[in-house]
Amino acid sequence: MEQTDTLGARIPTATYRLQFNSSFGFQDAARIIPYLHALGISDVYASPCLKARSGSMHGYDIVDHNRLNPELGSRDDFDAYSKELQRHGMGQILDFVPNHMCVEGGENGRWLDLLENGPSSIHGDFFDVDWSPVKKELADKVLIPVLGDQYGSILENSELILSFEEGAFFISYYEHRFPIIPKTYNSILTHRLQELEGLLPADHEAYRELLSIVTAITHLPFYTERNPERVQERYREKEVIKRRLMVLYRDNWPIKEFIDENVRIFNGEKGNPRSFDLLDGLLRQQVYRLAHWRTATDEINYRRFFDINALGAIRMENLRVFEETHRLVLELVREGTVTGLRIDHADGLYDPTDYFRRLQRACFHETRMASISSTAEPCADSFAETILQMYDEMLEVSPQAKPFYIVGEKILMKNERLPEDWPVHGTTGYEFANAVTGLMVDTRNGKEFDAVYARFIQERPNFAEIAYQKKKQVMRFSMGGEINTLGHYLNTLSESNRHTRDFTLGSLNRALVEVIAHFPVYRTYTATRKVADRDRQYIEYAVAKAKRRNPAMSESIFTFIEDVLLLRFHDSTGREEQEQWIDFVMKFQQLTGPVMAKGLEDTAFYVYNRLVCLNEVGGTPERFGMTLEAFHGQNIERARSTPLAMLATSTHDTKRSEDVRARISVLSEDPAAWHDCLIRWNRMNRGRKVSVQGVKVPDRNEEYLLYQTIAGAWPTEVSTAEGHAVFTGRIREYLLKAMREAKVNTSWINPDSVYEEAALHFVDAILRDVPANGFLADLRRTLPPLIRCGMLNSLSQTLLKVASPGIPDFYQGTELWDFSLVDPDNRRPVEFKTRTEMLAALQSVEREKGTLALARELLETMADGRVKLFLAWKSLTFRREHRALFEVGKYLPLEVLGERSDNVCAFERYSDGETVIAVAPRFFTRLGNSPLGTETWGDTRIAVPFEGAGCAYRNVLTGERVMTALREGQTTLPLAAVLGDFPVGLLEAVEPE
Template identity: 60%
Template sequence: MKGTGLRIPLVTYRLQFNAAFHFNDAREIVPYLHELGISDIYASPYFKAYPGSPHGYDIHDHNCLNPEIGSPEEYGEMVDELKRRDMGQILDIVPNHMCIEGQGNAYWMDVLENGPSSPFADFFDIDWHPVKQELENKILIPILGDQYGTVLENGELCLCFDEGSFFVSYYDHRLPVIPKTYSHMLTLGIDALEEELGTAAPQFQELLSIITSLGHLPPVNEQVPERIVERYREKEVVKRRLWSLYQNSDAIREFVQRNLTLFNGTRGNPRSYDLLDALLREQVYRISHWRVATEEINYRRFFDINSLGAIRMEDPRVFAETHRLIFELVASGNVSGLRVDHADGLRDPEEYFRRLQSACFARLYRFPREETESAGEGDRDAEADVHEAYERVMAQDPLHPPFYIVGEKILLKGESLPDSWQVFSTTGYEFANQVNGLFVETSNAKVFETLYTRFLQHRIDFRDAVYEKKKLVMQVSMSSEINTLGHYLNRLSEQNRHTRDFTLNSLIKAIVEVIAFFPVYRTYINDLDVMERDRQYIESAVGRAKRKNPAISDSVFDFVRDMLLLRFPETLDAEQRQAWLDFVLRFQQITGPVMAKGVEDTAFYLYNRLVSLNEVGGSPERFGTTLEAFHGLNLKRSKQRPLSMLATSTHDTKRSEDVRARINVLSEIPDLWREGLTRWSRQNRRHKIIVDGKPAPSRNEEYLLYQTLVGTWPLCGNGDDDFRSFRLRIREYMLKAMREAKVHTSWISPNLPHEDAVLRFIDLILDDSSHNAFLRDFSSFQTLTAACGIFNSLSQTLLKICSPGIPDFYQGSELWDFSLVDPDNRRPVDFSLRRAALDDLLRREAEHGPLETARHLLACRRDGRVKLHLIRTALAFRRDNRALFESGRYQPLTVEGCLQEHVCAFLRSFNGVSALVVVPRFCSRLTGAGGALPLGMELWRDTRVMLPRESALLRYRNIFTSEFLTPAQGEQGLSLALGELLAAYPVALLDRGGA
């Protein structure tokens, strides 16, 4: 669009790279993806990650390709294959955090060895002066499986020596030792060594010289630049000398090994570990039991994951260092777009995206330097040129920045992407919820609520569950972050005579309550000008917190509100005002993780009324999406962000699109669902076990299990290996679901008796022996949901392809995919099966024509080829009519007749070209229990799609069947009969032809 640098994808396809799917594997399927209609692959992170990473988000090195995925040469071959077909690549990048587990993160290892004097000490978001004074200038490392003393005296911590360096080993962890403390190991028993070698021995003299050099090393908290440089230089010299001495002197080698044995102690003799204990106390880090992280960790993490340390991306040096390879890939054209992971974790997402866009712009248009790099006088002129040119481009078209970047951002009800973010869109979670909700029968909300409540024998209110679970997360997972924020607020309260009497406990309590009621993931205040949108969110949260906590003085909440809204007292100076803003920025980085953990990872596993609605970015308390709301959201997107990414399945979704499509059918048949639940609960009651005085599984867990079976039931039937694999997947999913819900068990404190009882229950009810009445009954019930789920899935797929935005497909979802939440959705995809299916489809279409091919695939719809056919055909049409879908008008169409509520129809038009989209919904009421096809005049009767006046004298061609239809003129205007539109195929995409 603007020159040659900007590439807008037509259709994206997500690929999950890991040790089981390499660059070579991706290269091999590029021809298949191109034939399918994909324009750009959408790659998961493939920079060097923790060994064995299944997803790539635990990055060790941003500037190195992951060797487990392939070599640079293999990467180049993949890129070349893409370029040969004019295909692009959107890369998922991780700017918020790095993996700090293992030995692969050189930055983190340097910090552990050199402490606050490390050049990377400010690279990570570490609080070197935390509330706990014992951690002053130290980092808490919560990696131990038991209490520190127990682990130490069990001999699990081992002091080792290699290549001139001492380090402490704990299983896969390798922690460097401060070089200055090497003297402890090199002086122990030195008198005996002197007696053995003699004072004048060269090797003994060299050892003494090394010890002297160690004594002169500057300390780890040194801040004078010249002394830091000296320390780095001299410690490496010492290591080389020590390694050479160790290798060339048997006596020194035996001396070091003997001392290592002494330091590592003798199991059964607690005092023998005193040496190692004393050494560890002098290190930059304090090793602790992993549970200690909840309350005392002093580095910011990704959510509550100790192994993922947050990095300070707001620092230009950190930005430049972690984006070097990314910008090389952009400049070379290997990467044509970026997907930014967890944008809400950044201190200032708006500034990050501006910097990222500007840097990509500089590379694409061959400016000599981008603004984040250090520059001389001449380079500063070039930097100014970049900035001026970039601002000129943005001023011309604010909706289309110079590089295709999307940000992972979860938008809740009524929330919009901030206009100031220089991105094309989010990654499409909101569309997934919009289109999914369209297939939920909203009129049955009260019926379903009553049904759910009666089955549970108690009521669960979703908003109450969110409030309680967010507070639980702050208590059991993130209390350290909350306490730190509370102490920060307490110091600020001391600055004013009107607030200094607020107690620390009351301030922490107020923070917890406000965050628990926060209505969105976060606000985006980054200067003294607070947007009205953010003000409303803060006022709402504080107001609800006040009403919930009458025992806490309103003045405390008012202070928190004024702090978050930057309503400064007049007495504050500039430095104090900056401290207030810093508090707000810290607060904003906490609300998102609390929301994610409390809602997505907890409440979504507790509130199970209709779990197809429990999706990332969804609002399960709202029972579906009305047709009017769906059209309204499409219209809004077409005007505001017409090149948004549209997703239906992602690596983050709790259930695949096809699973949700099946479960949605339950909303249409509440009576059948209630009857089934009653029978199954009675049939399976004998399989429950009493644990802690209550039957396991609980009724809520049982309710979730039956819905999960509805969504995932295999099409292959039972009794074979596939069904046994299915049973194992259900076991694994339910175990995860129970632990995430944190009611009867959890990840932190597994309740094994309860878990075992539930897993046994699953094994028994899914026993595929002939006498299992439940299995026969349930298998019969799910035939309706499976049959209608097929039509739901086809409908939502076509809506995704034709709605305003850029459709994204998750790997493997072009055939039926009944995956659950990760890691289930990361199972290997059988691309050979898909390639063969596409080849057969094309062959059949060439031999028998579009109509007979469509009828054949519909008759064999259980094998999934009908979905592949829909995708390939619609994407080919989209490729031939790109401007129509990227820039075309979106016009909702009225449907008249007795089945009008069963139809979603709209028109896309641009410069005389138009396409009509028609899909059915709520098919169970159309097809009946027999599973008939929702086709033909006999079924649709008088139902008609009303067309604009300009459609007169034009014919429409159904691209799936090549049937031609001519609008009929009636009293209400021009229209097409649904029975003709859907005569041979369950969805319609019509190309408007000539007269």
């Protein structure tokens, strides 16, 4: 049943994330829609499906926002998939990428146009390029850091190839393709011209045409031309020249031979360095400067997505860019095939608040225009204006008006809230994933776990210090160019005032690095002359910490940076200079997020390995779990502020799947047992380490991470030899990525192949499936209790996700046990046929034997994952049937009394006479052999306020009825009855029989 909020936004009841790629396209998605509907899903939450770079496995490397990705299927395939969704009353939330596009590989037409036409390109302001960069040699040019070696070596190795195609010249570097500026064609066309004169008489028509083309090229406006009329002339004439040249080449054999031979000469002869002078000279005249990929660290002059050279940022703050990139998606919104949007990397935008407002306005316009009848078509334009006026009036009354379902990918740090002026329904749910994992961690054992970790790795790591150092490392080795650009900008601002002009460029750069390294959140959101209180606190904190850590640096430099970031203008600061300060602040804000992401989640999280289930995107690994009170508090706040935000437990970005984290959380319950395993395994495997330059590989911190990873991802069922080999390969790939991300003994930039091979040899050795491998035998004896408790943890977190305030999101495949690690491991194909058959079988058994018998049966075979599928199905279908209860229902934490009170999270959702209670146990190692019944729960009970004795509740998951009873003056539900046959409970208030 479709439901909309008061402004007309279609609200999902539960979403299912699908990862589209060439192996799973629109036809594949259409086939599983009936299964997803039967599971209880209301909306498919689709990865980007717009035209991406060929072979993309994720879709975030967009090359054209206004075409569907042909690798996923045709438009007819997409329409058929959309119709299948609509036939089942389901919606589609599309993942949209507004911050960047892929600029490598030669498939991005806009980028190629920019490389051919430079600053005068009609797309010159589309990409965030600094045409006046710090390096003067790059003025009006773009650095393209794509070469695998130094430019000269690549050139003389004949890896840069000049070609002539369809009247135009190009340079190719493997899969990369770069256009030659038409203005420089004459370097090729006039080379050896005297030899052509010997083949064709001066009055020959083809010869005269060639000279005419050369003359026309001479008169082309240069690529730095900014006069609109001259730019239009250049665009018009260069295409005429290409057509003339193509006709001449095609129709005249001597001209064809002449051009082909010149191309061959320009390409040089390997082994003859001087033969490449012509090509070198031609390349020096281009808009782009091809360079070794390492130069990006210091000299890149286009903004990127993080430090990925292939992803160039676009200027979404430019209205034309917004309109051009949203044409197709808004068309799909108008058609009703896209009913919601997930906005990727909102923090990368110049002004996220303004972007979301424009997006909501555009979506409101499209959905309302869709309601125009055919008879009203002649007045569509005036109707459109009326619609936009309606939205603007709505915005005046409610600045956060949200007429279309939009969620923003936003990582919230500890105690940080989503900006209140964003007109979105919430985030994509990273904070919930961390909260529910933290709830399963026994917070009482933090200090003991610290000691276990420190003893094993033989040092006491400090997470805050690691994060600080890694953020500085990223700024130095990965994003130095961005820091240098920002530092020069700040230096320009300092020069305008006599009190700050003596600050040196070097000192300003160093101070900037220190402030960013201490930033407590991903970014601030200043966009006007008023700085929000929350942002002021973050800036003051960062500057104060930077000052304290650097007593030798002039305090006045830090004060100046704080003044700029807080827009504390001096009396002498003119209007133009004030605008420059604001622009600096907004560019500063675009940089702090990537530094935080790369330094924290992509580096520090692979160094600080105390309990890695806590090392999740948006997590705080230094905080050992989350208390029950804090979890309830987060739910209460979400119910108040963003009740329709997504609730995630696994995503394409998570470092480990929900089931891996649920299992690793169990380790927190018994640090002594974990310590014994570590000591035993280290002793068993000591002889399998290889020495590299006198150091045993892997180091102890990597070994500690490896043991957690193996324990967390170990299959629930006995593997075949082939399955074990696949598992070993996945662990190898994970460890290699983890070591490179950590940047301690190797890295992506400077891989140490000898060290890496030694570490991978260790993985192979300890996982070799032979009788003599005592470690493998020990794993098989030790892990079953951990696996069992991890599965029970996972059931609890699944229930919590479905019942908590927000929209539950299921990442593809996670309705069964899924023990994926970080990408690309979590993008492996999903066996939907198996899942479809399993769900149909569950439904059949329930009809035949009843819910209780099915639930009991599934507990006997938990390893096959059907029990998790059953829980998802029963809870999601109940939620769909009672959607108002979960969407607008109040949230009430329930007190648990008795001897096992700390082992249960319970809360009530109630609305308009409907009530449901969620009961999710935790810390299962304390519950003995079974999580069920009186022997386990004794007198533990849930206090049910506002109810009397004799009230009835039906457990949705078993069909059983439980009655409230009066005990010690309180109305309670006995857990022995609630959890008598199934380890979690979802209790619906019903009338007594």
